[in-house]
Amino acid sequence: MLGLIAKKLGMSQIYQDGKAIPVTILEAEPGVITQIKTKEKDGYDAIQVGFIDTKEKRLTKPVVSKFKKNDITPKRVLKEFRVDVGNYNVKDEIKLDIFEEGEVVDVIGTTKGKGFAGVMKRHNFAGGPDGHGSMFNRRVGSIGNCEFPGRVVKGRKMPGHYGNVKVTVKNLKVVKIDAEKNIIALRGAVPGSKGEYINIIKKGK
Amino acid sequence: MDKMRAFEEEIAKSYNKEIPELWPGDSVKVYTKVKEGNKERTQIFAGTVIRRRGGRGLNGTFTVRKESYGVGVEKIFPYLSDTVEKVEIVYRGKVRRARLYYLRNRRGKAAKIRKKGY
Numbered sequence: 001m002l003g004l005i006a007k008k009l010g011m012s013q014i015y016q017d018g019k020a021i022p023v024t025i026l027e028a029e030p031g032v033i034t035q036i037k038t039k040e041k042d043g044y045d046a047i048q049v050g051f052i053d054t055k056e057k058r059l060t061k062p063v064v065s066k067f068k069k070n071d072i073t074p075k076r077v078l079k080e081f082r083v084d085v086g087n088y089n090v091k092d093e094i095k096l097d098i099f100e101e102g103e104v105v106d107v108i109g110t111t112k113g114k115g116f117a118g119v120m121k122r123h124n125f126a127g128g129p130d131g132h133g134s135m136f137n138r139r140v141g142s143i144g145n146c147e148f149p150g151r152v153v154k155g156r157k158m159p160g161h162y163g164n165v166k167v168t169v170k171n172l173k174v175v176k177i178d179a180e181k182n183i184i185a186l187r188g189a190v191p192g193s194k195g196e197y198i199n200i201i202k203k204g205k
Numbered sequence: 206m207d208k209m210r211a212f213e214e215e216i217a218k219s220y221n222k223e224i225p226e227l228w229p230g231d232s233v234k235v236y237t238k239v240k241e242g243n244k245e246r247t248q249i250f251a252g253t254v255i256r257r258r259g260g261r262g263l264n265g266t267f268t269v270r271k272e273s274y275g276v277g278v279e280k281i282f283p284y285l286s287d288t289v290e291k292v293e294i295v296y297r298g299k300v301r302r303a304r305l306y307y308l309r310n311r312r313g314k315a316a317k318i319r320k321k322g323y
Contacts, residue, residue, distance in 0.1 A: 009209040
């Protein structure tokens, strides 16, 4: 399951077959393979890929020396992908060309944080009437019975922290790829705000 | 953000379409492709441009209003949609605002827009 890191640039639309398709435009970050893990040595097969150049002083010395050993510029993010290791070598580049137009991918990202949210925003409760002195405008309502069961049922939907969680969006179609400019357009929305980094994961075994 | 704009411009260019220079009040004929089963034919929607929105790029649209058998009909066309074949400007109208919503309250001759230059 190979993947990439990409920065969300924003949303737009593309016309295809007489229809306007909503797309999220992302700028992919090319990655470099920093290490190949094998079953014999590490207990599992995987490639470790570094993304986004960074300054040496921002990393700890052991991490920097790891990059230096293979003569790779230091990277901010390291990700592992469990793939068949045979075809990969250290210092190989992982670029947008791993995807094709028309392919379906998964996206992993962090949603926008909403802070402490009420029950209407968080759980889509209907709320009460706004006028006629209702005084029940955005309130929770009853959270249970009386003596039986004598407690609030577990999992009861209530106000609380909303957003800022890791979310996987499955089966987004790749509408357009510009491999030269490292830009990819996916059908539909992607978690997070503009400028945020998300993972695009190839589907498959 | 600039990369986003560059991408949008590139996409817009790739459609190879001439973007008509429309103004509110213009009387236009919009040639649209209509699919009927397997056949495709061109339908003309003739009316007045009452609104333009979202620039003239990927997101831009314009609204055309006409009266059909006594009923007002409005259609929103994206500039770059591939169903819009071409837009023919019949005449330019003389109007004093950007959004001609007041036409919705008028019918017949009162809803007529004077030609520019008369």
